[in-house]
Amino acid sequence: MILVTGATGQLGSAVIQQLLKHVPASQIAAFVRDQTKADHLLNQGVTLRVGSYDDTTSLEAAMPGMDTVLLIAGTDEENRVRQHQNVVDAARKAGVRRLAYTSRALSDPATLVNQLMNGHFQTEALIKASGLPYTLFQNSLYMDAIPQFLGGNAIFxxxxxxPAGQGRVALALRSEMGEAIANALATPAEGNRTYRLTGSTAYSFEDIAAALTSLTGKPVTYTPADPIQFKSQLIGRGLPAVMAQRIVGFITDIANGQEADVTTDLETLLGRKPTSLTDGLRLLYTL
Incomplete structure (x- = not known):
């Protein structure tokens, strides 16, 4: 049995849909906060477990009988590590045979500007300290985030x-990350594994601008912004100062090369090359 947490989210949904191609639905369980959002999973024969990362009773009830548990990182960044500890504790208590986690592919956690990303590496440490067999999926930035990240169609x-400078990002589609994760989980575990799931090429924002120019025939330019001015613009748009600083930190990490690492792990698990930047942007912007 494979339990997928965050099962109605975008990554969790992608994982489950790919798992259904490999294993019977009766061997898949979905841990969800809101059962009403999971009717489609029930209709596909997936078992539901209802609860949250804060509800230790629901976690302990969900774990028995599970061979593999996929912990998809929680979105509550301030409380993420504590919540993940609850999942690890419940999995250990139930004797789960493999605990998998969706982490982040960043070059040097020790020099991150966006300190909230450290929660992923703290979770990795918790999992390793638990003594449970583990599989870690360190994911690059989703290509799907680019339209929202850059302001939608306004960039045209x-x-x-x-303020990303000449930083490069090994972008990959979320759906292909989910597919790769499912492919790995459908394979019997062979010891502890860490996969770094990245695109096959690291792209600069100049590359993104050039790809959009080519796709639309309209000139799209990239002009590196000053971080202080960029933060002021974000605050001027109504974002709280704390959130604005978090976004600046995230982009500064890109400028510093934190997102530039490239591996072949995603390609290996997919059995093909990941979607290219041009094809991905064509899909995301419906061009």
Missing amino acids: ERGINV
Whole structure:
């Protein structure tokens, strides 16, 4: 049995849909907060477990009988590590045979500007300390985030203006990350494994601008922004100062090369090359 947490989220949904191609639905369980959002999973024969990372009773009830548990990182960044500890404790108590976790592929956790990302590496340490067999999926930035990250279709009028310098990102589609994760989970565990799931190429924001220009025939430019001015612009748009600083930190990490690592792990698990930047942007912007 494989339990997928965060099962109605975008990554969790992608994992389950791919798992259904490999194993019977009766061998898949979904841990969800809101059962009403999981009717489609029930209709596919997937078992539901209802609860949350804060509800230790629901976690302990969900774990018995599970061979593999996929912990998809929680979205509550401030409380993430504590919540993940609850999942690890419940999995250990139930004697789960493999605990998997969706972490982040960042070059040097010790020099991160966006300190909230450290929660992923603290969780990795918790999992390793638990003594449970583990599989870690360190994921690169989703290509799917680019439209929202850059301001949607407004970039076709004003261009791309973020403080990312010449930083590069090994972008990959979320759906292909989910597919790769499912492929790994459907294979019997062979010791502890860490996969770094990245695109096959690291792209700069100049590359993104050039790809969008080519796809649309409209010139899209990239102009590196000043971090202080960029933060002021974000606050001017109504974002709280704390959130604005978090976004600046995230983009500064890109400028510093934190997202540039490239591996072949995603390609290996997919059995093909990941979707290219041009094809991915064509899909995401419906061009």
